[in-house]
Amino acid sequence: MSASATLPLRATFDRPLCDRVLYYMVMMRELEDRIESKLYRQGKVLGGCYTGRGQEAIPVGSAILSRAGDWLTPSHRDMGALLIRGITPREILAQYMGRATGLTKGRDGNMHMGCARRHCVPIISSIGASIPVATGLAFAMRYRDESNVVFNYSGDGASSRGDWHEGINIAAVMRLPIVFLCNNNLYAYSTPLDKQMRITDIALRVKAYGIPAEIVDGNDVFAVYQATQRAVEHARSGEGPYFIECKTFRMSGHSAHDAADYVPRGLREEWSKKDPILMLQKYMVEHAGADERDFVELRQRVLDEIAEAVEWALNQPFPDPATVEDGVYEVR
Amino acid sequence: MSASATLPLRATFDRPLCDRVLYYMVMMRELEDRIESKLYRQGKVLGGCYTGRGQEAIPVGSAILSRAGDWLTPSHRDMGALLIRGITPREILAQYMGRATGLTKGRDGNMHMGCARRHCVPIISSIGASIPVATGLAFAMRYRDESNVVFNYSGDGASSRGDWHEGINIAAVMRLPIVFLCNNNLYAYSTPLDKQMRITDIALRVKAYGIPAEIVDGNDVFAVYQATQRAVEHARSGEGPYFIECKTFRMSGHSAHDAADYVPRGLREEWSKKDPILMLQKYMVEHAGADERDFVELRQRVLDEIAEAVEWALNQPFPDPATVEDGVYEVR
Amino acid sequence: MPQTTYVEAIRQGIWEEMERDSTVFLMGEDVAVYGGAFKVTKGLLDRFGEMRVVDTPLAESGIVGAGTGAAINGLRPILEMQFADFMACGFDQITNFAAKCRYRWGQSIPMVIRAPAGGNIHGGPFHSQNVEMPYVHTPGLKVVQPATAYDAKGLIKAAIRDNDPVIFLEHKYLYRSVKEQLPTDPFTVPIGKANVHREGSDISIVTYGWMVHVAEEAAERAAAEGISVEVLDLRTLVPLDRQAILATAKKTSKIILLHEDTLTGGLGGELAGIIGEHAFEYLDGPLVRIASPDTPVPFSETLEKAFLPSTDQVLEKTRWLYRY
């Protein structure tokens, strides 16, 4: 399986767009890697530690199309979406390290982060629960007659949850502007797709709701991008929700402590050939005038940014224990 | 719309079968009618009061195919299924009247009844909740390698609930022997189908689970019967669950206190022409050598049975208040 | 002046707040065209239109999630649960998401979840439950239950204006059994303030909801026997009005903690905890709890009557404690 086979020439993807997209994908990859394979192992990051390695094309190829007024409800492998919304590596690192200046001020940890100002709902840990919430965010847009949309992110496992069903159905009935991005990475924790459902395409589930659904190669950032364009247009023009299933693979354990022995030998190797960053770089070399040096340079720039941010975050204060009871209710 | 048009000659439905089926349908109709339009209005029955008027073909045409080892999880418009399982009008009336000899000994009321011995799970009031429960009943059958099946009953509204989705998905993944009978009666309380979903066939929802689904005329008892035969065969032979959508109409308010003003004029009248009892009788006259006198006689027999049962139930004791705390936990 | 029922008071409160603030909207099963299973929202659709009075699919978790999302995005949802019992279906959304938003990320959730609760209507195990405790025990939620038409109107208005998620429990037996003349001028009743429903000096009954009326009846009968009973109507269960609770405890020194909800893990224990810790020195007798026994709510008349706390039972305990 060669990467370029699945990534044909697309004239519209000019160099500036390629550069932006690549930046976020590389930043997500390297930042997560730094967190998982250094900070977590050094004990600087506590609790769980999830990465979206190999899935970067999905949050990046979609969120790059979001506007300021849109809302996003990312899931636990979508750091790229947060970066695109302007959330900085500093903030993310401080969050992971439980510092007072992290996005949740140390009240929550790791990927359970977001930001109201930048319209990202922090992950709701109960898998699937973000889907009804997305429905409400979108309802408010229709209520005010805006043309904004909601980008909702979830995984294959989430589609087994009742909330997934209730939420998409309500969105469909009320024709709410939501783009559902489903990353089908073939596993939910240790559970493979065939123990999760008796079908292989989650898009088929969406027949239940009378809304459009399409399937794309989730490792091809421009396939995700183009499907999202169609979906966003559909949603912004009042046609209601749109579902995109992105076929991909989780190139890590479920979280840092999981060696993923349950994944059959060879599967990860096979998918590594479809690495979304390598695929994009190949495209850029072939069609957008980039060369290897550009990539090395970019990676260095990203690593420098991360190094600076780690340094900063390590020096941030922990939350003052005296504040533990603050912020449960509004203080008037 | 003529009744016979939808009920073609079916040689296999001989007179004895017709008689049995008709008996249960008429008993359900008359017993519910007695409860709703007499006992409820006289204050002999308290609390809510639901009927399955016009839907009798669904529980009767399906449950008649159940075997002793099967389990049923009827919903609130499926009294016919309970009758077929051997639950008597006496027991049902005592249940409605909250008597000590009712099926739940006065602990629960109205349609919230069932019986372990006769393998009927009492209605679970939370709409949709019976579907995961059916899954477990069926799991135990497979665990013991039995050829029994579960008959699960629910309505169109139930298909909006997360439990519906979770339960059918689990049943499908584990290939459990369940026949799902869905009565699509176009309303969930006051909510019409188009506010409940953006599709019209609930069977379409079942694409999500990779199991067979078919649509039948729910007012045609033999259509229900034949589909159930196919479904039961499928399930008993280890092929997993099977879904049947029965198109029908709720010929009453949601419950006795509901005048159902929200139903568009004429709709009920139109459906009354498709009354399942009349349709069956017409068939019996045309193809099974029955005549009007047989029906009058049957009705009288049923009414007599009911009169006797009402008399009996009215004389049953109320539960002893001293027992109120009994039976929450096992006493050893 | 005509009297206003409890159900009508809630309807008026919602109506006025929807007039006042165009971000307030109502959502739930059968709330629009039908006006709600108990007709609390009757007429609202005609006045405010389909965008603000919304019939939903049958999906409690979906409804709560959608409400929370709408609240995040600038609206003030009022959600109706058809029966409080079915809030259980949205339990995760309420307790794990809505309740924790402010603490986790400073996001306020100005949302009201209204639900008809309580028994004495022959509703049986699934249509009679008092569901307050899991919500009382969830930091981030407020919990309210009015006992009178005045409080019902004043509290629903305050709940709608509140910037935290409020669980608003309406007692379905009270919907049409209590009424009173209401002021014509607008008013609210502050969340977090208990009300001395009846003044007394010998014994305090601390209670809420329908039981306020049961306590009042018992107090009336006790008065005839020369026992002076104070009835404290909590009105708000979170935040509890500790000051009012401790004040009545210190005043009478003999306390009955009364609720319709079942005993074990009910609010009576929490009240005993507060009083037993902070008014210990003032107590002249045991902390008496009266509650429904630890069973599901039975359907049949004889059983439901035996299950629910009664005036007789309260009176008897009152006499006992008085003599203690």
Add this chain to the structure above:
Amino acid sequence: MPQTTYVEAIRQGIWEEMERDSTVFLMGEDVAVYGGAFKVTKGLLDRFGEMRVVDTPLAESGIVGAGTGAAINGLRPILEMQFADFMACGFDQITNFAAKCRYRWGQSIPMVIRAPAGGNIHGGPFHSQNVEMPYVHTPGLKVVQPATAYDAKGLIKAAIRDNDPVIFLEHKYLYRSVKEQLPTDPFTVPIGKANVHREGSDISIVTYGWMVHVAEEAAERAAAEGISVEVLDLRTLVPLDRQAILATAKKTSKIILLHEDTLTGGLGGELAGIIGEHAFEYLDGPLVRIASPDTPVPFSETLEKAFLPSTDQVLEKTRWLYRY
């Protein structure tokens, strides 16, 4: 003899019961091939096969409903919730259906719902909660939380043999932090019996779960100061061992009610209610409650430490109450 950890004790208990009774089976997310998120069920698949150790889709309500159905139809399910926090997703099935079967129709539900609960592992708001109270407050359920490896093994075995639904809360911080030598002969620990974890005469600390160890530490330090502390480990929250609770209350007359769960609506209130009503005359001081504050469980080390009840805090209150 090697020592057995709390997690291994539970695993052994399940294993033995599955050997003993072929109707016992295990079901949950990632319990089979993976052996469970905390590896409690490691190795069971190999021994008992796919029909008895079942990986399910990600669907808590579905799992609980399926377990209940299987129990109705003659099996004895053990369900694993990956984290106690997500039991909220199956709340309706647990509290409205499973809990009420026996009362409604005499149907026993011999089912165990196991769930890793509790904090001190930097799990944050969604992976650290103590969820016992809604279940303690639901008639029809039993609720258990062992504090030691011995009790973990004995209680899981008793829970599996019990004919009522049992919520079995495993403290995830204890999984690998406590261990002891276990008897080689089979044993069970009866549900409904508390255990005097440490005898004492001046002050009683009534507690359960991880806090038993915190209380023990505080008692040890208090002993050095000449204060004799009794530690009562409840072990079972429903049915509560009222006799043991009242016995220790009457013995020492000074009571601390300690739990890791948040204060308002926590078990401490229920205990205060029982003691305040039935041992009132014996009390020589206020009913002191120590619990986590009413907030979600914070993630960051400094905050989580401030949030959880500590040995220092317990010791300080012990001294205070001793001097009272």
